[in-house]
Amino acid sequence: xxGLQFAIIAYTLSTFALFGYALRVWVGYRSLARGxxxxxxxxxxxxx
Amino acid sequence: xxxxKNFLITAYWLTTFALFTVALVLVxxxxxxxxxxxxxxxxxxxxxxxxxxxxxxCLVNFIASIAYLWTNRRxxxxxxxxxxxxxxxxxxxxxxxxxxxxxxxxxxxWTWSPRLTFSLLLWLLYASYLMIRPSIESPTRRAMVSxxxxxxxFLDVPLxxxxxxxxxxxxxxxxxxxxxxxxxxxxxxxPVTMLSFGLIFARYGLYRRxxxxxxxxxxxxxxxxxxxAAATLYRQGGLTS
Numbered sequence: 620x621x622g623l624q625f626a627i628i629a630y631t632l633s634t635f636a637l638f639g640y641a642l643r644v645w646v647g648y649r650s651l652a653r654g655x656x657x658x659x660x661x662x663x664x665x666x667x
Numbered sequence: 668x669x670x671x672k673n674f675l676i677t678a679y680w681l682t683t684f685a686l687f688t689v690a691l692v693l694v695x696x697x698x699x700x701x702x703x704x705x706x707x708x709x710x711x712x713x714x715x716x717x718x719x720x721x722x723x724x725c726l727v728n729f730i731a732s733i734a735y736l737w738t739n740r741r742x743x744x745x746x747x748x749x750x751x752x753x754x755x756x757x758x759x760x761x762x763x764x765x766x767x768x769x770x771x772x773x774x775x776x777w778t779w780s781p782r783l784t785f786s787l788l789l790w791l792l793y794a795s796y797l798m799i800r801p802s803i804e805s806p807t808r809r810a811m812v813s814x815x816x817x818x819x820x821f822l823d824v825p826l827x828x829x830x831x832x833x834x835x836x837x838x839x840x841x842x843x844x845x846x847x848x849x850x851x852x853x854x855x856x857x858p859v860t861m862l863s864f865g866l867i868f869a870r871y872g873l874y875r876r877x878x879x880x881x882x883x884x885x886x887x888x889x890x891x892x893x894x895x896a897a898a899t900l901y902r903q904g905g906l907t908s
Contacts, residue, residue: 622707625771629710629764630691633717636763637862640756641680644869651876 683865686858690851698851707771711842714764716856717757720863724754725793725824727867732817735810742875744810747817748800749870751793753863758790773837781830782838789827792820 694712701708731747734740765783766776777783796816803809831840844852 620771622705622771623709625707625767626709629767630694630713632763633713633760634687634691636756636760637866638684640753641862641866641869644866644873647873648869648876651873651880655880 679861679865683858683861686854687862690854690858693851693854697847699845699847701848704772707768710764710768712848712851712855713859714761714768715852716859717764718761719856720859721754721757721761721789722824722828723860724750724757724863724867725789725821728754728793728817729821729824732814732821735814736818739807741806741810741878744813745874745878746867746871747813748797749874750867751796751817752870753866755790755793755797756866757863758786758793762786762790778837780837781834782827782836785823785827785830789820789823792823796820 690712694709698709698712700706727750728747731743731750735743735747765786769778770776796813799816800809800813803812830836831838
């Protein structure tokens, strides 16, 4: 393998790791918001 | 106000992504190839800023751990664990890019030189930090143990930094680069730092919200249990109103 190929592999893996983790955190926020909305809906239903 | 905050957060992440893309393009199209090592030296432009940010994430963990020990406030424990998570991610990238570089430059994936060994130890210390936490049930005790561990684990950071200066090592110590190469280092340092701190604070915010949601669920359960117990007592004639 050439040096350029090694460099491309290193950059690809690192980029996926960094932005993959950012995506995971974003998904965490989304699912938490969805969960909170569902709880609020259930509470509203219960109160009514 | 929430709209303005959301706009700022979106702008921050879009800017980070754009700067990262520009830096990537610079590395492969504009930066000159190093004469001794050739193209594989291009890994340095990412490896170096990520290594510096690993140290910064560990420093945030260290400061947050001390702040927790000082104040016993839960938010500092959340900040400590968020920075440890990002620190492990960054340290993984440092080790991975270093190994790929080593394979091309030295002909082997790994060698037990002081810098590499202390870097692996750093990864192990913070990975253990994250693995130990779920085994402690009480949140207060977990935060206390983690804070003490975080302070002790940080001692490895100066060892990683000083190892190449104090001991004979295959890892390069001083770097001489052309001005264009330093510009590329700076071009990568900015988005990597923005990304690291963005991730630490995003993860911190998520921990805060998860804890708040868990606390609300716990209170809800307690309230419904009390209501259930009161209803049972009422049915049995134990309560008159």
